[in-house]
Amino acid sequence: MEIKILGTGCSNCKNLEKATREAVAELKLDATVVKEEDIVKIMSYGIMRTPALVLDEKVLFYGRVPSVSEIKEMLSKK
Amino acid sequence: MPDNSLSSRNARMSKYLPLLLLPVWFLLYHNLQWLTDKLVKDVLGLTAGTHLTETLRFFIFEVPKVLMLLALIIFFVGIIRTYFSPERTRKALEGKSLFTGNVMAASLGIVTPFCSCSAIPLFLGFIESGIPLGVTFSFLIAAPMINEVAIVLLFGLFGWKTALIYVSTGLVIAIASGWVIGRLHLEKWVEPWVYELKAGAHPEDEKISFSARIKMGFEAVKEIVGKVWVYVMIGIAVGAGVHGYVPEDFMASFMGKSAWYSVPLSVLIGIPLYSNAAGIIPVVSALIEKGAALGTALAFMMSVIGLSLPEMIILRKVLKLPLIFTFIGVVGTGIIIVGFLFNYIF
Numbered sequence: 508m509e510i511k512i513l514g515t516g517c518s519n520c521k522n523l524e525k526a527t528r529e530a531v532a533e534l535k536l537d538a539t540v541v542k543e544e545d546i547v548k549i550m551s552y553g554i555m556r557t558p559a560l561v562l563d564e565k566v567l568f569y570g571r572v573p574s575v576s577e578i579k580e581m582l583s584k585k
Numbered sequence: 586m587p588d589n590s591l592s593s594r595n596a597r598m599s600k601y602l603p604l605l606l607l608p609v610w611f612l613l614y615h616n617l618q619w620l621t622d623k624l625v626k627d628v629l630g631l632t633a634g635t636h637l638t639e640t641l642r643f644f645i646f647e648v649p650k651v652l653m654l655l656a657l658i659i660f661f662v663g664i665i666r667t668y669f670s671p672e673r674t675r676k677a678l679e680g681k682s683l684f685t686g687n688v689m690a691a692s693l694g695i696v697t698p699f700c701s702c703s704a705i706p707l708f709l710g711f712i713e714s715g716i717p718l719g720v721t722f723s724f725l726i727a728a729p730m731i732n733e734v735a736i737v738l739l740f741g742l743f744g745w746k747t748a749l750i751y752v753s754t755g756l757v758i759a760i761a762s763g764w765v766i767g768r769l770h771l772e773k774w775v776e777p778w779v780y781e782l783k784a785g786a787h788p789e790d791e792k793i794s795f796s797a798r799i800k801m802g803f804e805a806v807k808e809i810v811g812k813v814w815v816y817v818m819i820g821i822a823v824g825a826g827v828h829g830y831v832p833e834d835f836m837a838s839f840m841g842k843s844a845w846y847s848v849p850l851s852v853l854i855g856i857p858l859y860s861n862a863a864g865i866i867p868v869v870s871a872l873i874e875k876g877a878a879l880g881t882a883l884a885f886m887m888s889v890i891g892l893s894l895p896e897m898i899i900l901r902k903v904l905k906l907p908l909i910f911t912f913i914g915v916v917g918t919g920i921i922i923v924g925f926l927f928n929y930i931f
Contacts, residue, residue, distance in 0.1 A: 546709070546902075547778070550706065550713070553787040566788035
């Protein structure tokens with residue numbers, strides 16, 4: 508699976524990237540985590556609040572930084 | 586499964602824990618003056634009336650008072666905000682006529698969750714869905730200027746009347762400035778790529794249960810109080826020093842009513858001065874006590890909180906410089922008018 512973190516580089520975006528990487532490592536998922544910082548590409552996902560998490564081109568959540576355990580729960584459901 | 590029921594009930598209980606803290610809050614808040622007096626007189630053994638004692642008493646009383654008020658209000662505002670989102674606000678603003686749109690945008694700016702780091706996606710999202718530039722600006726002016734931290738501090742240190750004056754004049758400034766910017770037709774000063782942008786379809790909103798909303802309110806308290814408590818302490822410490830040591834009427838000569846130039850000067854000084862409401866309001870409250878005029882103080886606060894340099898730098902990505910200067914000019918003029926008006930009335 509492919510995970511994208513959408514965010515223009517604010518502190519919350521970095522926090523989400525870190526939490527997501529942790530969640531992926533703990534679940535031992537076969538996933539790539541990339542950071543998308545280009546605002547035009549970010550807007551193409553239809554969101555107005557960053558950071559956001561995109562899983563296989565589908566927005567999972569936006570505008571908040573959930574805890575590692577919540578991210579794990581959401582990722583393992585998919 | 587019976588063996589699971591107890592722990593699941595505990596989990597359910599802990600979700601509502603923030604609500605159970607409310608009675609504790611009220612008990613503590615109502616005995617704060619008594620506790621402060623007790624601490625100053627009996628524990629620290631200070632003589633009433635000296636500069637040092639009164640400065641300390643002010644600090645010991647005001648810091649917990651303001652922080653407790655902040656925690657309570659942010660908790661409830663945090664829950665209310667879960668019902669609003671920039672996406673819903675955008676939908677509400679779509680297709681509204683200019684003036685109605687400005688009024689709605691400024692009002693929604695107060696309750697819609699907003700962080701200056703999201704100013705760009707928000708601006709792009711509004712413009713892309715056809716919301717006029719002037720209406721978008723009404724939102725961008727009201728959202729940072731009128732926030733719960735400012736309202737709580739004004740209420741706690743000045744009383745509800747001043748808080749109400751701040752909110753209503755702030756709204757008028759946001760509505761009028763946005764309207765003026767709209768009438769000036771400044772779309773040519775928006776970076777051209779903004780109008781070529783194609784945003785994707787908005788993803789479905791997450792469904793949020795009520796217990797999750799309570800949790801989000803509690804998270805908001807932790808996040809915001811965790812960020813501003815330092816500024817509250819510094820602001821009140823400076824305020825306490827002014828309260829205890831600066832002579833009465835000291836400020837009257839340069840921030841008083843008779844000094845007409847003090848209003849525009851306060852606004853000019855306020856623009857590059859970047860502080861949040863938590864740091865600046867306690868200081869201003871002490872300045873008023875020492876003879877600064879209310880209108881001048883109000884103008885200074887609005888300029889510091891509402892016109893911030895970091896936000897201008899962020900907006901530079903989407904706006905050309907002339908538009909940023911027009912924005913500062915229009916809002917600054919509005920603040921100056923409010924300052925003169927209140928110096929004239931009171």
